[in-house]
Amino acid sequence: MTAPQAGASDSSSILIVDDMEENLVALEAVLGSLARVVRAHSGEEALKAMLRQEFAVALIDVLMPGMNGFETAANIKGLDQTKDIPIILLTGAAVDPNYAYRGYTVGAADFLVKPFDPWLLRTKVNVFLDLHRKNRQLAEQADQLTRLLSVDVPTQPPEEQHRLADVERQLAQVRHMLREGEKTGVTEPDLADRIAVLEKAVGRLVEGAGR
Structure with missing residues (x-):
């Protein structure tokens, strides 16, 4: 090897x-x-x-x-x-x-x-390489969100608890989709959009906690 x-x-x-x-x-x-x-x-x-x-x-x-x-x-x-x-x-x-x-x-x-055909082989392999890179980027973004939720968002007042729980639930769903891949039927753009929405939600929670 x-x-x-x-x-x-x-x-x-x-x-x-x-x-x-x-x-x-x-x-x-x-x-x-x-x-x-x-x-x-x-x-x-x-x-x-x-x-x-x-x-x-x-x-x-x-x-x-x-x-x-x-x-x-x-x-x-x-x-x-x-x-x-x-x-x-x-x-x-x-x-x-x-x-x-x-x-x-x-x-x-x-x-x-x-x-x-070398060109055909490279093309096919490149598809899987691109998919692997995108999935890894999405997983890293999900990890960053998890760290933000655990470190940067302290105990929230009662009115914020529901929003925090909802963000954590959605993040858990994203992690499940990343693990299961094509079984979930969700594409990379869908996951990227979901993570972008979660990033904004976490940002609002962090901003509110700092007031």
Whole structure:
């Protein structure tokens, strides 16, 4: 497994999983400029890497000795810590027509046949990188709101208690949506709008407390 690449644009990371070193080298050459790239040579190694750090997306070869790509994807989706990581499965040209279906049934987000178009691969991976960055920004904003509520807003008079409770309830909903992702059916712009409204509400509470 390689260390994360230096010079990546931010802390987002991509995991690439293949038992053949030349395939890993090719993937890293295509994706290395987008984000940090971490290599794994087996499904078992991939699972260990995911338990050590966060990844925006994982690209996994289907045909590997031991734990194959389908089994690796199923294990990733079966763990609470890793179940939300998007997976792109990769396979050779002589592909079984059932592979794509099997990939989606184990939770893969996409399925590509090698040799893949480098531009197409970069485009697909970039979508998941952007999503990861936006979700992380929203989570950071939610954390800031939590700190404001716990530190900057002292005990409120009775008439403000209801407003404070409402803001805390809405913030809890936002955190739930961030955790559950696409299951909630709420988009990033929706969450960003909700957080902006909460920021204003917290600002008013802080301002009122300082009077």
